[in-house]
Amino acid sequence: VRGRFITLEGGEGAGKSTQARALTARLAAAGLPVLRTREPGGSAGAEAVRGLLLGRSWDPLAELALHFAARREHWAGSIAPALAAGVWVVCDRFFDSTLAYQCGGQGAPRAAWEGLRAALLPGVAPDLTLLLDLPVEAGLARAAARGEENRYERLGAGFHGRVREAFLAAAAAEPDRFAVLDAAAPAAAVAVAAWDAVTARLGLS
Amino acid sequence: VRGRFITLEGGEGAGKSTQARALTARLAAAGLPVLRTREPGGSAGAEAVRGLLLGRSWDPLAELALHFAARREHWAGSIAPALAAGVWVVCDRFFDSTLAYQCGGQGAPRAAWEGLRAALLPGVAPDLTLLLDLPVEAGLARAAARGEENRYERLGAGFHGRVREAFLAAAAAEPDRFAVLDAAAPAAAVAVAAWDAVTARLGLS
Numbered sequence: 044v045r046g047r048f049i050t051l052e053g054g055e056g057a058g059k060s061t062q063a064r065a066l067t068a069r070l071a072a073a074g075l076p077v078l079r080t081r082e083p084g085g086s087a088g089a090e091a092v093r094g095l096l097l098g099r100s101w102d103p104l105a106e107l108a109l110h111f112a113a114r115r116e117h118w119a120g121s122i123a124p125a126l127a128a129g130v131w132v133v134c135d136r137f138f139d140s141t142l143a144y145q146c147g148g149q150g151a152p153r154a155a156w157e158g159l160r161a162a163l164l165p166g167v168a169p170d171l172t173l174l175l176d177l178p179v180e181a182g183l184a185r186a187a188a189r190g191e192e193n194r195y196e197r198l199g200a201g202f203h204g205r206v207r208e209a210f211l212a213a214a215a216a217e218p219d220r221f222a223v224l225d226a227a228a229p230a231a232a233v234a235v236a237a238w239d240a241v242t243a244r245l246g247l248s
Numbered sequence: 249v250r251g252r253f254i255t256l257e258g259g260e261g262a263g264k265s266t267q268a269r270a271l272t273a274r275l276a277a278a279g280l281p282v283l284r285t286r287e288p289g290g291s292a293g294a295e296a297v298r299g300l301l302l303g304r305s306w307d308p309l310a311e312l313a314l315h316f317a318a319r320r321e322h323w324a325g326s327i328a329p330a331l332a333a334g335v336w337v338v339c340d341r342f343f344d345s346t347l348a349y350q351c352g353g354q355g356a357p358r359a360a361w362e363g364l365r366a367a368l369l370p371g372v373a374p375d376l377t378l379l380l381d382l383p384v385e386a387g388l389a390r391a392a393a394r395g396e397e398n399r400y401e402r403l404g405a406g407f408h409g410r411v412r413e414a415f416l417a418a419a420a421a422e423p424d425r426f427a428v429l430d431a432a433a434p435a436a437a438v439a440v441a442a443w444d445a446v447t448a449r450l451g452l453s
Binding site: 092095101120157159 | 293303309310314316320324359363364366
């Protein structure tokens with residue numbers, strides 16, 4: 044039996060990594076083989092592209108293409124073989140992040156995102172996407188408290204507001220694929236809500 | 249006035265670099281500002297992607313995406329600004345090479361090439377493409393005589409035959425954009441034929 048493909052999405056400080064670990068442990072405890080991975084990166088070739096992305100500034104469409112090149116490599120080299128072998132895959136960020144950050148936040152054309160998705164990942168979509176939704180100020184405060192600052196955190200509340208709106212619009216457009224979780228709740232409560240979504244949507248008990 | 253965009257295409261040993269230099273000199277002698285460039289590479293970001301492409305093996309669609317990411321960067325950072333400034337651009341290889349080598353030669357899906365082209369280079373096409381056509385054996389013998397061996401030259405006559413067929417099919421499909429030149433002729437004669445094509449197609453005298 045093919046494994047199931049679950050992605051976690053959301054802005055900075057939403058707790059995706061924590062929830063990815065918790066969900067992976069819960070699936071493993073249920074006796075399922077499970078691979079936890081993340082983007083950008085997730086495979087050797089994809090990590091090499093990530094280094095290139097961070098090393099210099101790019102034309103917006105070239106940047107979009109590099110994100111999708113890394114994602115295609117991650118998909119073909121890691122995610123697809125795992126799913127085919129019956130492994131469940133929990134992935135911290137996938138193509139919805141590119142739509143939210145590069146198109147929603149930075150203004151890259153959505154048509155290019157759609158074209159790249161269709162050309163490079165035909166027929167590919169997560170079975171379930173958990174959107175960890177959080178007000179922008181709360182997420183940035185959490186990320187700052189962790190001592191993290193990446194290139195997106197410097198971009199200001201306007202940028203992050205557009206990212207949040209883009210995620211919510213994607214969830215509204217595909218309610219069967221997305222479950223929106225209140226990431227302002229304590230981590231343990233979010234984990235319960237995430238597990239409820241997984242069992243209800245993917246037929247676990 | 250916008251400059252004109254001329255690309256040179258063809259298989260190994262067809263003499264593209266020689267003809268690119270000769271054409272550039274001829275355009276400059278006619279008083280036109282001209283930029284000579286090449287792919288893969290042609291700009292700093294595109295060169296960085298080229299290094300990544302050569303450094304490891306890739307999923308075929310990821311490789312296609314990397315070629316187009318480099319090309320988008322080359323276009324946006326070098327070619328488009330030059331054309332907008334009235335400079336003529338002579339480019340040794342462009343997207344027809346990806347169609348011939350990755351799709352024709354290596355079997356990557358043509359639909360992905362079309363999708364990437366539409367997503368990343370909407371509305372972009374050379375004003376004139378000079379296809380330097382040569383029987384496969386002659387081209388490989390010339391490349392070997394130069395002491396060159398790249399990763400394509402090792403792939404054998406079957407591969408290069410498919411590359412040649414793909415170039416000729418592209419030329420047949422777009423006769424207004426392509427001029428097919430007999431690259432088995434002496435270099436000086438090819439240069440005359442190339443200049444005839446440029447003057448006839450692009451309205452120089």
